[in-house]
Amino acid sequence: MARIVMKFGGTSMAGTERIRRVANIVRKQAEGGNEVAVVVSAMAGETDRLVNFCREANPLYDPAEYDAVVSSGEQVTSGLLALTLQAMGCKARSWLGWQVPIKTFSVHANARIDDFDASRLVEHMQAGEIAVIPGFQGLSEDGRISTMGRGGSDTSAVAIAAAVGADRCDIYTDVDGVYTTDPRIVARAQKQKYVTYEEMLELASVGAKVLQTRSVSLAMKRNVRVQVLSSFVDDDAPSADTLPGTMIVSEEEMDDILKEQKMERQTVTGIALDKNEARVVLTRVPDKPGAVAEIFLPLGEAGINVDMIIQNVGRDKGETDVTFTVPQAELARAQALLENLKEKIGYNRIITDANVAKVSVVGMGMKSHTGVAASMFKALADRGINVQAISTSEIKISVLIDADETELAVRVLHTAYGLDAKDEAA
Numbered sequence: 001m002a003r004i005v006m007k008f009g010g011t012s013m014a015g016t017e018r019i020r021r022v023a024n025i026v027r028k029q030a031e032g033g034n035e036v037a038v039v040v041s042a043m044a045g046e047t048d049r050l051v052n053f054c055r056e057a058n059p060l061y062d063p064a065e066y067d068a069v070v071s072s073g074e075q076v077t078s079g080l081l082a083l084t085l086q087a088m089g090c091k092a093r094s095w096l097g098w099q100v101p102i103k104t105f106s107v108h109a110n111a112r113i114d115d116f117d118a119s120r121l122v123e124h125m126q127a128g129e130i131a132v133i134p135g136f137q138g139l140s141e142d143g144r145i146s147t148m149g150r151g152g153s154d155t156s157a158v159a160i161a162a163a164v165g166a167d168r169c170d171i172y173t174d175v176d177g178v179y180t181t182d183p184r185i186v187a188r189a190q191k192q193k194y195v196t197y198e199e200m201l202e203l204a205s206v207g208a209k210v211l212q213t214r215s216v217s218l219a220m221k222r223n224v225r226v227q228v229l230s231s232f233v234d235d236d237a238p239s240a241d242t243l244p245g246t247m248i249v250s251e252e253e254m255d256d257i258l259k260e261q262k263m264e265r266q267t268v269t270g271i272a273l274d275k276n277e278a279r280v281v282l283t284r285v286p287d288k289p290g291a292v293a294e295i296f297l298p299l300g301e302a303g304i305n306v307d308m309i310i311q312n313v314g315r316d317k318g319e320t321d322v323t324f325t326v327p328q329a330e331l332a333r334a335q336a337l338l339e340n341l342k343e344k345i346g347y348n349r350i351i352t353d354a355n356v357a358k359v360s361v362v363g364m365g366m367k368s369h370t371g372v373a374a375s376m377f378k379a380l381a382d383r384g385i386n387v388q389a390i391s392t393s394e395i396k397i398s399v400l401i402d403a404d405e406t407e408l409a410v411r412v413l414h415t416a417y418g419l420d421a422k423d424e425a426a
C-alpha cells in the first residue's frame with residue numbers, strides 16, 4: 001500500500017467525458033489499496049476565460065477579487081470529479097483550499113505555499129476516502145481565497161504530496177513524459193526515464209512547459225518523488241506504479257541508477273526552446289561605472305524580468321552597445337520606460353526585435369565535461385545560424401537566435417549531442 005497524490009491538468013479535465021476517464025484512473029489506484037489524493041486543474045481554457053472577465057470588469061483589478069473569480073474553475077472540476085467517483089461507487093469528497101486549509105503567504109494572484117498541516121486530510125484518506133482537491137487555490141493570510149500564479153496546480157500537487165508525506169506525486173498530463181526535446185519538432189526525440197530536479201528546473205525555466213517551475217523547486221526542496229505521465233492511455237496501459245512516465249529524481253538517486261545500469265551520464269539531457277523573449281539593443285551607452293545600473297535598476301523596479309545580457313567591448317569614444325532580452329509581453333512597457341530615460345542613461349538609439357528565440361541545452365554532465373559550449377557554437381555555425389546573445393549556468397547554455405531558425409537549431413543540436421533515437425517516436 002502506498003500514499004499517492006495524483007494531479008490532472010486542464011486538458012484531462014475538459015468535460016464530463018474526460019473527467020470520467022480521469023475518475024477511472026483514480027479508481028484503479030484506490031482499488032489497488034492505495035491512499036489517494038487527487039489535485040485537479042480547471043477545464044482547459046477556463047482560467048483564461050475567467051482572467052478576461054476580470055480584465056473587462058476592471059482593467060486595474062484588485063488581486064484579491066481576481067483570486068475570488070479565477071479560483072472558481074478548479075472548484076467546479078473538483079466537485080465534478082468527486083461526483084463522478086461517487087457515481088462509480090467510490091468514497092470521495094472535495095476539499096476546497098480553505099477547508100484543508102492550504103495556507104498560503106505573500107501576495108494575492110501569486111501566492112506561495114510551502115508547508116501546511118494536512119492531518120485532517122490524512123485521516124480521511126486513511127479511512128479510504130479519496131480526497132479531491134482543487135489545484136491553484138489556497139487560503140491567504142488575510143483569510144481570503146488566494147491563487148498561486150498560472151500553472152499553479154502543479155505546485156499545489158507537490159505541496160500536498162509533501163504535506164501528506166506521499167510516496168509519489170504523479171502529474172498526469174497530455175504527454176507521456178519528459179522528452180529530450182519537443183517531439184513535434186524532432187521526431188527522433190526520446191522519452192527520458194529519469195531527469196534530475198536540477199535539470200528539470202532549468203528545462204522548466206527555459207520553455208519546456210511540462211511543469212510549473214516553482215513546483216520543481218518545491219519538489220527538490222521537500223524531496224518529493226514526482227512522476228510525469230499521460231492521462232490519455234488505454235484501459236490496458238501499464239499502471240502508474242510500474243513508472244511508465246518520467247521520474248524526477250535527486251542527483252544522488254540518478255548516480256545510483258546510472259551505476260546500477262552501468263551507464264555513463266549523458267552530457268546533455270534536454271534541449272528547450274522559448275519563443276517568448278524579445279531583444280533590446282541600446283547603442284552608444286556611456287562606457288563608465290554605473291551606466292548599466294541606470295538601465296537595469298528601473299526595469300527591475302517595474303517588475304520586468306531581464307534574462308540574457310551582453311555588453312560589447314567599449315569603442316574608442318568611451319561608448320558601448322548593451323543588448324538584453326525581456327519577455328515579449330513586457331517589450332512595449334520596457335521600451336516606453338527606456339525611452340523616457342534616454343537622456344538620463346545617455347544612449348543613442350533603442351532597437352528592438354521580437355522575432356527571436358532562445359534555445360537552451362541542459363545537462364548535469366556539463367559540470368564535469370568541457371567543450372559543451374564549443375560544440376554547440378560549432379554545430380550552429382556549420383548551419384549558418386547566427387548567435388545574438390549567450391547566457392549560461394552550471395548546467396545550461398542558452399543562445400538567442402533568429403526565430404525563423406529555431407526548429408533547424410533544435411534539430412541540429414539534438415543530433416550533435418547524440419540524442420536522436422534509432423527509430424522515430426510513434
Ligand code: ASP
Nearest residue numbers: 041047136150151152153
Ligand atoms: N487553472 C490554472 C491555470 O490555468 C492553474 C493550473 O491549471 O495549473 O493557470
Ligand code: MG
Nearest residue numbers: 009151154212
Ligand atoms: Mg499546467
